[in-house]
Amino acid sequence: MSLPKEKAKKMISSPYAWLVLGLLTLIYISSFVDRQIIAVLAPQIQQELSLTNFQVGLMYGTSFSIIYAICGIPMGRLADIYSRKIMIVAGLLIWSLMTFISGFASSLTFLITARFFVGISESALSPAVYSLLSDYFRPDQRATVFSIYAAGIFVGIGVAFLGGGSIAQAYNWRTALMAVGVPGLFIAGIAWFVIRELPRGITQENQRFDTKASFTEVVSYILKKKTVRYHFLGFSFLAFTGYTILGFIGIVLTDIHDAGSLVPQYGWFMMATGLSVMASGKAADWLAQQWDASYRFVMGMVAGLFCLPFYYLGLFAESATAALILIGLANVISSSYNGIAAAILQYLVKPNMRALAGGLYLFVISVVGFGVGPPFTGWLMDTIFTGSYGAAKALMLVFTCCGILGSICFWRAMQTYEQEVEDD
Known part of the structure; x- marks a missing residue:
């Protein structure tokens, strides 16, 4: 109650x-x-x-x-x-x-x-x-x-x-x-x-929404917004990158550098990523206060693009230690979007739709990121890119495409955000 x-x-x-x-x-x-x-x-x-x-x-x-x-x-x-x-x-x-x-x-x-x-x-x-x-x-x-x-x-x-x-x-x-x-x-x-x-919706003075809307009506309301669709697609590309590097960091260190003993140390970069997620969220709120609420999407672009030089240097590094550090730093940047992704969605739906919108978001990034990312990248490694640095080439191609395509989606989402944001 x-x-x-x-x-x-x-x-x-x-x-x-x-x-x-x-x-x-x-x-x-x-x-x-x-x-x-x-x-x-x-x-x-x-x-x-x-x-x-x-x-x-x-x-x-x-x-x-x-x-x-x-x-x-x-x-x-x-x-x-x-x-x-x-x-x-x-x-x-x-x-x-x-x-x-x-x-x-x-x-x-x-x-x-x-x-x-x-x-x-x-x-x-x-x-x-x-x-x-x-x-x-x-x-x-x-x-x-x-x-x-x-x-x-x-x-x-x-x-x-x-x-x-x-x-x-x-x-x-x-x-x-x-x-x-x-x-x-x-x-x-x-x-x-x-x-x-x-x-629910306690921050709203006027809670004018239908609490008896059917499941289908709520899903239709959420997905008909262009900003939501660009949001889902853009952050799915980033999840594609995140799940893929998590799945193949062991292969990079073991197959390329014969340094499987370093894999557990990747956990330290996961801990550091937690700090980058919090910093990114704070920066997103600051951008929204200084310029416009749609500028929160900028941090998604930062996550998708600024990581690429580090991934490149890390994936093609000659030493295992350099690979671990550079790839770890790249992941700290590329995974910093997580909190922002969930937060932005809350502005785009009514209070009685927030949990379902979150469920839809998790469904999309789980299917695309976890379900498609690692298998697709693994297929590239098995069939397209071979040789000592074949895994690195496949991963770099995937990360580059995801970073660019995700950033384009965030830019498009910014264009429609103001027209589709809910009053809060």
Whole structure:
């Protein structure tokens, strides 16, 4: 049940609101630790359960990404109608429990089933959080706030590489899965008592929107806007780059430089990316205040284009250390868009559509970025680009095309933003 509107208004941008933001970011970190840990532990799991490379890919990517992408849309709709707090806490409990019991897995079927439920439960998180944070903070703070939340992606991946990997090396993969699953169960209890549901659209004085619109009507309303379509496409290109480098950094360091031992160190650059995401969000809000709200898209262009020189130098570096550092710095730039992408979308839809819009956004970037990016780039490596630096050539082609095409989409989105933004 939501708090009375007058009492809820006092919470907007208050110290309590920032406390909730911190807790939600911690939950997001937990989700990405649990999501990424399978990739970190894959070699040990593969050896013990006698899995093929295809089965490892099925366990890590397909069993999670497809169900995550598909379920994000109905989960978004549910979050627009029912309690966002309940969806967040319930999702956290389920994916933490599934990760914990994965440590007892004796077969591929067991692990895939657990990953299936991790995907369903994690799909409930961000759509509900996007909607809730839009009510907890003022509109002019959203890029900053959403970027702090999005930083949890990279902190979580970094923890999975550094923490989960270390536990697995000291003990085994089963202990690592149990260790990363347990904290979420305790965080869920804290979240239940700390997070409060707020009235939707509380920052609007006049809430003139239809709360009974059908699912189809809401989706149609969202997608008919050119700015939204350019937004989805542009940030999908950036997600294409982000998921691809995450999937192939190991191949670059191992196949080109024979330095597989450096792969876990990539986790430090994931942690640094969390800082760049927050800085980018702050810069986006500053640009909006100094010039125009549509200038938030500029930071997407920065992410897509400024990373290219670093990727080029890193991918074709002669030493493994130089490759790790330069590619890591490039990723710090190219992945800085995450919080801005989610924040901009909130300005383009009505309050009772925010969670569903977030679900649509996550569906698009998951399908294009996670589902298409790595397989397509892998195909380029296998069939088009060969030789010692074949992987580098394929990756550079993909990153260049995505950076340029994404920036064009952001430029087009800026042209239509003013006509299609919702009053807030």
